[in-house]
Amino acid sequence: MREFEMLYDTLHIAGYYRGLIYNADAVKDYFKAAKGFIEKIG
Numbered sequence: 652m653r654e655f656e657m658l659y660d661t662l663h664i665a666g667y668y669r670g671l672i673y674n675a676d677a678v679k680d681y682f683k684a685a686k687g688f689i690e691k692i693g
Contacts, residue, residue: 658685 662681665671672678 654688658688 658681661672662678662685666678666681672681
């Protein structure tokens with residue numbers, strides 16, 4: 652659950668709603684982490 656919350660807070664809240672992620676490489680890394688998380692639970 653903590654991993655999900657970290658990804659949700661970073662990508663959805665900070666990245667989408669607040670626009671706080673300015674570095675494209677950081678976004679790519681978070682998407683890679685999200686994909687890994689989805690594969691673990693899927």
